[in-house]
Amino acid sequence: MIRTTFSELLGIDVPIVQAPIGAASTAQLVAAVSDAGGLGMLSGSWREPDELRALIADIQSRTERAFGVNLGLAWDQAERLAICLDAGVPVVSFFWGDPSTFVEEVHAAGAVVMQTIGSAEDARRQVANGVDVLVAQGWEAGGHVWGEVATMALIPAVVDAAGSVPVIAAGGIGDGRGMAAALALGAQGVWLGTRFLASIESAAHHVYKGAVIAADEAATAYTTLFDGGWAAPHRVLRNSTYRAWEAAGRPAQGRRPGEDEQLATNADGSAVRRYDDAKPVEGISGDVEALSLYAGQSAGLVHDVRPSAQIVFDLADEAERALRRALSTFGE
Ligand SMILES: Cc1cc2nc3c(=O)[nH]c(=O)nc-3n(C[C@H](O)[C@H](O)[C@H](O)COP(=O)(O)O)c2cc1C
Structure with missing residues (x-):
């Protein structure tokens, strides 16, 4: 079993995050990933307040495990954040903007703050702002892309800048080999969007x-x-x-x-x-x-639509095998 400071922090079994994928991230998807031992993440950015409340309640009725809600800071998210914290959402992830005015509020509610970044400079700024976990998004990522550095070069640079703050790798990871590579680069977990888009529980057409x-x-x-x-x-x-x-x-x-x-x-x-x-x-x-x-x-690594729990198990299993294979290349 792969355990890291990130999985320990959140009390999850494996350090695998299902990235928020807009309206395709359903309550079923989020709950299934969390129930399988990963961290499911709902896109909250564009939901009406009542819809957001109902989705959070739906997730909570399906799983007792930790899950997150993602809020894009290109829009005012004060009301949605209050809804999340009132409902006891344990993890809030921010994207596309400065989270500094919200960090204290999230911490006061006992929740964890994750922030998506795209450079080492960004990482240093957000560590100073008090975020708990950095999500380093590489340029090869699907959806809206914050930075212009590819994952392979980004992760070690961000890890060096982050000190003791755990770094999660996003972008270009489609199977366990990518997860193994991200861990070898110093990441404490992985964050996958495109892979989970092609899951049974995703609402993508x-x-x-x-x-x-x-x-x-x-x-x-x-x-x-x-x-x-x-x-x-x-x-x-x-x-x-x-x-x-x-x-x-x-x-x-x-x-x-x-x-x-x-x-x-x-x-x-x-x-x-x-x-x-x-x-x-x-x-x-x-x-x-x-x-x-x-x-x-x-997307080049995604060849089928699978149940999301299966995706979590397969990633963890393949990553472990890939890491063991890499270790076996050492001589006596
Ligand atoms: C359909 C889709 C929607 C996305 N929507 C969001 C979002 O609402 N908030 C966010 O932080 N990231 C969003 N992303 C980006 C993901 O969080 C993540 O960075 C990206 O999927 C990682 O690359 P990958 O697709 O290769 O796994 C989205 C990605 C996709 C593919």
């Missing part, structure tokens, strides 16, 4: 899951193309929308092919436009393939 499974490691792009709703760098599959924009000579916003065209309809009847930032989930109807299909380079 089946066409989206199929596209992730079909993708190889070269199938994604780091871009700002899907800017409807939130204009920030992200990594997506190079789908028909991306290819058409490339073929048109990569024109600027306002002159792109099919600008403002409605491609799909959400379950609530609202329109989804070609360059919208929404993650397609089950219930959406229309041309799902052409929407923003966030995924990391790790």
Whole structure:
């Protein structure tokens, strides 16, 4: 069994975190990962207050183990944070902004603060702010990408800067070999988005899951193309929308092919436009393939849709075998 300071801190069995994956992170997914001994993480950033309360209660009815809620600081999260802390959420993870005004409040509620960073300088700043765990997100990550350094170079630099604060590696990890590598680089745990997107419990649309499974490691792009709703760098599959924009000579916003065209309809009847930032989930109807299909380079390592508990067990088992194999290369 792989144990680290991070797994000890949270009382989890294995240092594996299911990354928040927008609306695809369901209560079922979060609870199944936590129940399997990892740490499930709900995306809270864009939920209405009542929906967030209900999702947290749903998770708590499914598992007694620790889980987290992720809040993006590109938006005001004071109300959502209060909802989390009132409900007794044990871990709060922040992304895309400065968490310093919230750290004391989270600690006063007895919860742990995680912060996503993208450089050693970022790491030093957040250690000084009092965060408990750093999530170092490499450039190969799926979804919105904060930094520009690849995981392999980022993790050791952040570990050196973090002192005794545990560092969790995010980006490019799709199987136990990646987890073993992250641990060898000094990380105390791993954080996977794309792998858990292709799980039974994820709400990602089946066409989206199929596209992730079909993708190889070269199938994604780091871009700002899907800017409807939130204009920030992200990594997506190079789908028909991306290819058409490339073929048109990569024109600027306002002159792109099919600008403002409605491609799909959400379950609530609202329109989804070609360059919208929404993650397609089950219930959406229309041309799902052409929407923003966030995924990391790790998609090349994801070949099937598995139960999320199985993903946790397989990762831990493969990582242990990979580490033993690496050790066996030593002579007497
Ligand atoms: C569909 C999707 C949605 C994401 N949404 C969030 C989010 O809401 N908050 C966040 O902190 N990170 C989000 N991320 C980024 C992940 O936290 C993580 O950094 C990334 O998935 C790691 O790379 P990987 O996909 O190769 O595992 C998202 C990633 C994906 C693929």
